[in-house]
Amino acid sequence: MATTVIDDGLPVAVPDSGSPLRTQRSGENRAGWLLSAPFIVFYLIFLIGPALYGILMSFFNTTSVKSGLGAAVGLANYREVLTSSAFWGSMGHTLWFTVLTTPPLVILAFVFAILAERIRRGRALVRFIFFAPFVMPVTSVTMIFGWLFTAQIGLFPKWLSDIGISPPNFLGTTGWSFITVALLTVWWTVGFNFVLFLAGLQEIPTEVYEAAAIDGSTPRKTMWSITMPLLRPTIVLVTMLQILASLQIFNQMYLMTGGGPGTSTRPVMEFIYDYGFSDYRAGYAAAATMVYFVIVLVVSLVWFVLRRQTRKTVGA
Template identity: 45%
Template sequence: MSSAAVDVGRDRTRSRDASSPTTRTQRSRDTRIGWLFVAPFVVVFAMFLLWPLLHGLWLSFTGESITGAGGAFLGFDNYAEALRDPIMWRSMLNTLWFTILSTVPLVLVALVMALLVFQGLPGQWLWRLSFFMPFLLASTVAAQFWIWMYNPQLGLVNYMLGALGVEGQAWLQDTRWAMLAVVVQTLWWTVGFNFLLYLTALQNIPEQQYEASALDGAGRWRQLWSITIPQLGPTTALIVILQILASLKVFDQIYIMTQGGPGGVTRPVVQYIFEAGFTGYRFGYASSIAYIFFAVIIIVSLAQVPFTFRRSAR
């Protein structure tokens, strides 16, 4: 008997087995068991993500207040008011400015730190610990630490500048420096996570590539630009996306360090949403701003998709 005939016979046997009542019963049982295991996640997802998402969307079309009054349906009035609100737009611009200022150094500094450790600095465990340790701190601890660092009279920053003959500043109270001061605090606090991602990616680059290039006469700089940086392309794209999304949602450190001041120059949009809902008692209006901001995040995320796939394809 030919092999083709044997294969046809096997296919027919499998087809009969798949359509048999016993097989259908087994599949149905496996499906029920699968849903049983998935059920806890589905319940949690529905309670803490899906329901708040839908309820918040409904609130954005109403005049709901924190007291529960004024819940009449307003249509798109809240959205129209938000789009005419200069404070909302200023908060959006503050958020965008913070994202631009923080994303670039958080990527570059993390890369430099990872390269230094990867090249074999003495006492690597100490460097890894010191670079990553700040990321483990709570936002309140990290913010309070830098509030003392920026203190105009007793802070370490002004003390060090004074030792260099440079005049100190009221960093968190000056409209020129407040945002930059928060960016420096955020860099110190969160760069450890990006550093860890870069270090992991560096350790996954095949050593044979460096050995082959060394045989061809390539030095460390040539290896860096021709091997290391290109191999880190997908990791860099991932870090940039994560960092942009994290910076757009900034709230904790700014609220603790400056409360959005001085003069509103550091107020992010998330803080304005909080103030509109819990200080102005306008849940409906706050929800409309939140969904406008959500749409902005979706647009930014989608805009990065082609760039990410292009870098990954290389």
């Protein structure tokens, strides 16, 4: 049975605890929790659990070759990380890679999405061509680019030699190594941002463009006055997601250059890998991971604030 209460002078029916509506909602909640239970269990076991254990390890002299946490060292691992020139050097490499890859991955994806949206025939094929590299495994991608850029036997070095130009060592010098891996990353991952921009463009009502055309708006003016403002939330989303993805660079850099020559291209993730699995200092690597996690968390919070401000601006 439902009871009646007075709200602002008006009678409102409130279902009792035993009403069919509340019973139905309770049953739906239980069903939702039961369906989510397998994911929650795996999430706790394989993500939250290791993360908590990693925090615990960072306060101990844990090694990868012995069981147990080892001797407690307090904040010594964190002090060593924060004063390590090698850690901050790898942080600089990661930031430089982020600077090299984020602008082209955002701008090219946006331009490709605009062009693909305007194609009348073969639109599905064009979308497939841009997105196809993204589904390739990193090992295949690095093999392709290794075949293209490896000194002396690579396609590009041999081609440059044939036309009388001394080829640079694309994978053996610091500057060229960053550029080569950045090119690999742009070709490999631009399809993901391309799809996000396509989704954003499809959310813009066609009536808006039709009204602009009736008013005599030029394509350039339509782009800056309609498309860009309405696509601003997607631009912010893609930019911040790309920054976070570039900050986590590891696979392609490790497979293409191994962090070399020396450690001149070693990113933070490879720094953590080297200390944790090559030097067997798991506790120190865990502390470096936590420091880097805080840095990425700050970037994520900045993205969250910018996204909220963008939503308010668009809503206004």
